[in-house]
Amino acid sequence: MSKTILITGGARSGKSAIAEAQALHFGTPATYIATAQAWDAEMEARIATHRARRGPEWVTHAEPLDLVGALAATDGQGPRLVDCLTLWLTNLMLGGHDWRAAARALCDALPRQRDTVVIVTNEVGAGIVPDNALAREFRDAAGLLNQWVAATADEVFLAVAGLPLKVK
Structure with missing residues (x-):
């Protein structure tokens, strides 16, 4: 039986490691759908750290925009x-894409999946109000996107200090 599991939390909260363990619980090989784009050396290093943590039971599928297609x-x-x-939302917004339409398509596609999907997202609304319009727009969009996917998900976990707290 397939599930959609959403893992949210702050920066460096352990979301990815928790999500990797969740996905591997459902079998191997597992597919890692990477939405990040390496625009600079710092992002290249982050991507390399994630790749180094994963073992041979993972197949990587890079897709920065067409998540439903992936x-x-x-x-x-x-x-x-x-x-x-x-990061997917960032790519959509900075590319001038209709993120709301893409989010609706994702939420429509998730219940139709035959295999389990574990999704990592950032909880971005717990900090200060950003000082510029783009950052505020992103914070608001991320909050809505997370709510929509959480409503669709079978299970939701909040990562805190490397520990998963089941929310749904």
């Missing part, structure tokens, strides 16, 4: 991990 292309091949939803 899910369709990998369904039936075992569990998938999407890391991460907020």
Whole structure:
């Protein structure tokens, strides 16, 4: 039986490691759908750290924009991990794409998946109000996207200090 599991939390809260363990619980090989784009050396290092942590039981599928297409292309091949939803949102917004339409399409696609999907996202609304319009727009969009995916998900976990707290 497939599930959609959402893992949220702050920066460096252990979300990705928790999500990787969740996905592997449903079998191997597992597909890692990476939404990050390496625009600079610092981001390249972050991506390398994530890759180094994963072992041979993972197949990487890089997709910065067409998340629904990536899910369709990998369904039936075992569990998938999407890391991460907020980077996907960033890519959509900075690329001038309709993030709301993409989010609706994702929420429509998730219940139709044959294999489990574990999704990592960032909880961005717990800090200060950003000082510029783009950052405020992103914070608001991320909050809505997380709510919509959480409503669709079968289970939701909040990562705190490397520990998963089940919310739903």
